[in-house]
Amino acid sequence: MNRPFSAKDHLPAQLFSVAQIRELDRQTIAAQGDDGFTLMHEAATSALSVLQHHWVDARKITVIAGPGNNGGDAFILAALAFECGIRVRVFTLGDLTKQTSAAQKALNMAVQTGISIERLSTASDLSGDVLVDGLLGTGLSSEPRDEFAQAIAAINAADIPVLALDVPSGLNADSGVVYGPVVKADVTITFIGVKRGLLTASGPDVCGALELAELSVIDSAHANIVADAERISWARLHDEMRGLAPRRGNAHKGHFGHVLVIGGESGFGGAAMMAVEAAGRIGAGLVSCATRPEHVPALLTRRPEVMALGVNSGLELAPAIQRATILAIGPGLGQTSWSELLLQQVLGAQQPVVLDADALNLLASPGWHCEFSERVAVLTPHPGEAARMLGMTVTEVQTDRFASARLLAQRYQAVVVLKGQGSLIADPSGRVALCTDGNPGMSCGGMGDVLTGVIAALLAQGLNAWDAACLGVCCHSAAADVAVADAGVRGLLATDLMPILRELIN
Ligand SMILES: NC(=O)C1=CN([C@@H]2O[C@H](COP(=O)(O)OP(=O)(O)OC[C@H]3O[C@@H](n4cnc5c(N)ncnc54)[C@H](OP(=O)(O)O)[C@@H]3O)[C@@H](O)[C@H]2O)[C@H](O)CC1
Ligand SMILES: [K+]
Numbered sequence: 001m002n003r004p005f006s007a008k009d010h011l012p013a014q015l016f017s018v019a020q021i022r023e024l025d026r027q028t029i030a031a032q033g034d035d036g037f038t039l040m041h042e043a044a045t046s047a048l049s050v051l052q053h054h055w056v057d058a059r060k061i062t063v064i065a066g067p068g069n070n071g072g073d074a075f076i077l078a079a080l081a082f083e084c085g086i087r088v089r090v091f092t093l094g095d096l097t098k099q100t101s102a103a104q105k106a107l108n109m110a111v112q113t114g115i116s117i118e119r120l121s122t123a124s125d126l127s128g129d130v131l132v133d134g135l136l137g138t139g140l141s142s143e144p145r146d147e148f149a150q151a152i153a154a155i156n157a158a159d160i161p162v163l164a165l166d167v168p169s170g171l172n173a174d175s176g177v178v179y180g181p182v183v184k185a186d187v188t189i190t191f192i193g194v195k196r197g198l199l200t201a202s203g204p205d206v207c208g209a210l211e212l213a214e215l216s217v218i219d220s221a222h223a224n225i226v227a228d229a230e231r232i233s234w235a236r237l238h239d240e241m242r243g244l245a246p247r248r249g250n251a252h253k254g255h256f257g258h259v260l261v262i263g264g265e266s267g268f269g270g271a272a273m274m275a276v277e278a279a280g281r282i283g284a285g286l287v288s289c290a291t292r293p294e295h296v297p298a299l300l301t302r303r304p305e306v307m308a309l310g311v312n313s314g315l316e317l318a319p320a321i322q323r324a325t326i327l328a329i330g331p332g333l334g335q336t337s338w339s340e341l342l343l344q345q346v347l348g349a350q351q352p353v354v355l356d357a358d359a360l361n362l363l364a365s366p367g368w369h370c371e372f373s374e375r376v377a378v379l380t381p382h383p384g385e386a387a388r389m390l391g392m393t394v395t396e397v398q399t400d401r402f403a404s405a406r407l408l409a410q411r412y413q414a415v416v417v418l419k420g421q422g423s424l425i426a427d428p429s430g431r432v433a434l435c436t437d438g439n440p441g442m443s444c445g446g447m448g449d450v451l452t453g454v455i456a457a458l459l460a461q462g463l464n465a466w467d468a469a470c471l472g473v474c475c476h477s478a479a480a481d482v483a484v485a486d487a488g489v490r491g492l493l494a495t496d497l498m499p500i501l502r503e504l505i506n
Helices: 018-032 037-054 069-083 101-112 146-157 203-207 234-239 269-282 293-302 314-323 337-347 357-364 383-390 394-399 401-412 447-460 465-487 494-505
Strands: 014-016 060-065 087-092 116-119 130-134 162-165 187-191 209-213 229-232 258-262 286-291 307-310 326-329 353-355 377-379 415-418 424-426 432-435
Touching: 014 018, 018 037, 037 069, 037 101, 037 130, 037 162, 037 187, 037 209, 060 069, 069 087, 069 101, 069 130, 069 162, 101 116, 229 234, 229 465, 234 465, 258 269, 258 314, 258 447, 269 286, 269 293, 269 447, 269 494, 286 293, 286 314, 293 307, 307 314, 314 337, 326 337, 326 447, 337 357, 353 357, 353 447, 357 383, 357 447, 377 401, 377 465, 383 394, 383 401, 394 401, 401 415, 401 424, 401 432, 415 465, 424 465, 432 465, 447 465, 447 494, 465 494
Parallel strands: 060 087, 060 130, 087 116, 130 162, 162 187, 187 209, 229 432, 258 286, 258 326, 286 307, 326 353, 353 377, 377 415
Antiparallel strands: 014 229, 415 424, 424 432
């Protein structure tokens, strides 16, 4: 099996907010005592080498330069490219009278080389081997204004490879949200640090291959800037061996915990089954399942290893809870009075608990609020469940996924996994990790149930809530990456992951 390699593993772990990057930039420029032109020149130099690395024989490039320092980067890149024999055309946009002094110097540098510099118009011929997007960077403040929106549409319509400088124009580099038109880049060279929005929400869809040029800025620690989030992936965690200890010969099943999965309201028995199977495949010593009696025969047929208990009321659940070391409630739980009785039993227990799906929807409903400061807990909402739990719309949750994940972890005093592209793990202290594994094939029924079982099994084997959530999310997503590597994204089924989970965790 090809070991999954997250396409982002060449990047450092630190992820910064835009404000942090701009502060680093400001402090560096102040230390350098110039207007930022030195840093801009360094950015452009590294951008040109990235261009020549990806498009070795580029002979003709078109550069789109905006009115800010992102445009400044583009002007210098144009001048440098021209000086090494590449044919260059530059199109500018926006009010150049607002340029910073560094950007003005950059424009003059391009003018002095004799490059043709024209205002971008609908008639502009955007041709060449590579198109450089220097329109908007971290200064984007809202939906691109009309002439910028038109320019972005023209860039995408030009149908030639695009190198985006710092950020694909139109993408909010802080949240990964796009408000409207956005450049779809083949390669993005980002400067100083990886902005957190490049790796979550829509960021990965529009960045293409992501490169980092750290430039000679002051060290973030020196500027007492602590990275806003950390990037994790299966490959990275695997290398750091933040995984499970190897198994000793005289082990027995009691060493590896006993997971009790609670769920499977009438008609949703499959969800509980998938969580059960995933927990077994990740190595829980024992797995039990409390579900509607009608699902027990099917469950035992599929997985005779599981201890299946048909329950009609919460009271029947009590003995099963007593025997378990880890509880996982939610897969197919439903929101009926049966569901509520079971949730009440679980909330009254002490074991570490994973709450997913309808357990979260119930928690979000009035009269249910509770918090887990005295208990090991992992909550695994998708944006819709997160929205209900926060009393927000999904759009609001997605507008700043980092804030939403932190808010949930704070409010519930638990480790929270906010699923989606670039899944986030947050803990009550505000710590956030971003997983760069995974693919769109995962948005299919059952994937969440599998993740619930994975995380529960890692808790059962002794990992703390943070490590179980991080390792579980990466293992689950990496398994999906392996599954689609051969057969493609469409038609991935949650149960396809089962054998791969076992291989990865070993
Ligand atoms: N900070 C760094 O790490 C480095 C930054 N460099 C490069 O500089 C940009 C950031 O430059 P900045 O000038 O702050 O901002 P931008 O160039 O991204 O854009 C600002 C201009 O764009 C206009 N703008 C903003 N939002 C919109 C919009 N929605 N529609 C249209 N136009 C917009 C804005 O005008 P306003 O009137 O809106 O203020 C500005 O004119 C960074 O991305 C790097 O590429 C350094 O060169 C290297 C280090
Ligand atoms: K850009």
